[in-house]
Amino acid sequence: MADVNRGNRPLSPHLTIYRPQLTSITSILTRLTGNALLIGALLSVWWFVAAASGAESYARADAVITSWFGKLVMLGSIWALWYHSLAGIRHLIWDSGRMLEITQAEKLGWAVIVGSVLLTALTVAVL
């Protein structure tokens, strides 16, 4: 019973078979940004650990994060953080049973995309 047809069962259609839509793209981006944020998060932890270790190690970590490449990674992380946060709020709205109609879901999708860009611009302007 336990080893009847294991691993060879039919699968439901997946990503490759569907036409890209706003709802699917924003969903994929939610997963992508959330997991990619590991890089920015580990860089931030490194900055704190370096600051706790002393002036020399701090100078090294801070130089990497404020280099042009470090800044590029941090800028991407800030956008990913805002995008993932807004997309998360969208999930909280959906979880409460609201805005589940396709037209409403697509409106929320645009709000997440536009909102994340605006918040990133605001963050860069303020900091």
Place this chain on the structure above:
Amino acid sequence: MGYITDRKRAVGMGSAHSGTMHHWHMIVSSVALVGLVPLFVFTFGRAVGLPYDEAVAYYARPFPAIVAALTFLVGFIHFRNGVQTLIEDYVHGFARKALIIAMICLSYTAAAAGVFAVARIAL
């Protein structure tokens, strides 16, 4: 039956029997992060690039230090649960278990390192 809440009705269902709690933990941590993330971005963003003495003095203050410690703690627990869903969707067999264990260890290590570093700077 009428006295049972919606969540209670879902607890224990599904093939893993634990999906409801996983989902609930994601909701709790994401609500917490909605508040923590903006606070962290606008405090940490101010400290990055400061000279050593000033950066340490900045995180010796309670507010930025507590925000940073909470963000690392809640953020990495949220990541630990989120990345598990990613792995379960795309990786199968032994590699799935190995990756999930590795990511759980990485998440708690990073959270501990972050919280320890903040405490060391602040105290």
